[in-house]
Amino acid sequence: MGRAPCCDKANVKKGPWSPEEDAKLKSYIEHHGTGGNWIALPQKIGLKRCGKSCRLRWLNYLRPNIKHGGFSEEEDRIICSLYVAIGSRWSIIAAQLPGRTDNDIKNYWNTKLKKKLLGKQPKNQQQARRVCHKNQETKESKDGNSLWPTPPVPADQFDQVDHHVSDGRASIRKFLTTLGGRFSCNYGAEHETPLASFLGQQHLYRSSMDSIEPSEQVNSFINGCSPSGYHHILQGRSEIPVEFNEMFCGNSVKLEGLDCFFGVGNMVGESNGTSTSGSMNWNEVSPLIYPPVVTSYQGMQQQYLPDELVHLLGAQ
DNA sequence: AATCCCGCCAACCGCGTAACT
DNA sequence: CAGTTACGCGGTTGGCGGGAT
Known part of the structure; x- marks a missing residue:
């Protein structure tokens, strides 16, 4: 019809x-x-x-009070934090940044912010297009570092990530800590939304990740994730977007705590493109690389997000 | 100076879903 | 409850400007 x-x-x-x-x-x-x-x-x-x-x-x-361009560091940080937390929900992210539109943030992310973050990747990934265009074979393109293997993961094998679930909460805790440092609760600042407050103190660019502990709030969020909920996250209602996955894979810096997402031995430096699907254990590879179709965003909201975020999402 | 290439961004498109009948 | 309509969202496209060759 x-x-x-x-x-x-x-x-x-x-x-x-x-x-x-x-x-x-x-x-x-x-x-x-x-x-x-x-x-x-x-x-x-x-x-x-x-x-x-x-x-x-x-x-x-x-409409009145629209801002264009000139994103501040603080805004960058909020966008990054929220993108890590909820993915490309631009309208929700925009709601946290007064005067910003979802379209603006989306464009800003796609054209600048993502590159700013991915700029930590080996240069070959950024320049691949240009290099290919000129038919130049670079040293980097030979070393295979840019070739993240992409075999399909049969849907029925997702269940096999279950063995990660037993230590999943600890791993999520470590992961969030690694990503964002201290997630402390600091409500009360004027003009600050709960969510901005919740996420605003993440430090994505920390050089040291020693002796950082997640706050109670993060712990409660993590503890609120049931094993099935954690499994759900692993299965691809992934709140860790592909860009970050790529960023970590391409980054030579070892990110502790990501083992459960990337699989032992497959996270950094060992997926050198020479492996074949026959020699790699794809059950160990992060399902985040192959985000399946989202089936129930609403349910995810209620089960796996902090109350503040659920409230905000619900109030939309 | 001319051409090519690329990044940026405004606008469009199509889908999911809420609201209405 | 089913069908229809409109809204809102996120992904994608296409034109333009500027830098590189």
Whole structure:
């Protein structure tokens, strides 16, 4: 049957917005609001635009107090922290950064922040495109370090990560500690959301990871993860996005506590691309590399996220 | 000076889902 | 309860500008 189009595509203008269109939309919404119906809005104003397009334009550019560019270090840190915690939920991340839009944050992450973090990787990964383009075979491309093996993991073998679950909580604790350092609770700062407070003190760029202990809050989060919940996380409702997986794999720095995610002997430096699926034990390889289809975000929220985050997600 | 290449970002597209009938 | 509609979200695309060759 197919989906009904949201507007008459033939009669709708696409592409960049003109100042006149911006002015019409802005003026109308400021005086009358959206009327709760974006689809009808363009007709009311006399704009030949799709309702979705109007909504996007308003949310991303025309509404008051929108900031563009100039992300601060603090904002960087919050974005990174939240990305580690919840993945590419840009709207949720944007909700923690007043004046920022999900689109802006998404673009910022994809074009700058991700590279800033991945910049710690060997250069061959960053320059692969350029090098390939010039048909130059570099030393790095030969050493195999950039070739993270990518065999498929049969769905029925995910169960075999169960043996990790016994020490899973300890590993998650160690993992979060390694990633973020001290997760302390520091509510009360003005204009600080609980979530920003919860995550804001992570230090992703710590050079030393000795003698850091997770806070009570993190411990309670971790302890709140049932074994099945931990299994669920391992199975790919992974809150550790692929980029970070790649970052760690490509990083020569040994990250303690990641064994349960990467598998003994497969984490750093040993996946040199010379292995074959026949010689590697893929049950030991992180399922985070192959995130399966998400089936129940709602359920995950309720079971595996801290109360603060669940509350925020629920309040959306 | 011309061309190529790449990064950035505004905008679009399609899907999931809530709300409504 | 099923079907329909609209919203909101995240992934992707395409045009533009600037740097490199």
